[in-house]
Amino acid sequence: MSEEIKFKTVLIKTLKILGIIYCLLAVVFTVLIYGLNKLERPYHKRQIPTELTPWLK
16 A cells, blocks of 8 residues: 555544544534523523623623
C-alpha cells in the first residue's frame, strides 16, 4: 500500500468519527434544551433581581 492510500483511509476514518461525534453532540444538546424548557417554574429559567442587574431594567 502506498503512503497516499494509507493517508486517505486514515483521513476518511477520522472524518467519519468526527462527524459521528458532532451529530451526537447536536442531538444531546437539543434533547437537553428541550428537557430544560419543560421544567416547572421556578426552575424553568432563572429570574435575576433588578437590584443585582440595574442595566436590565
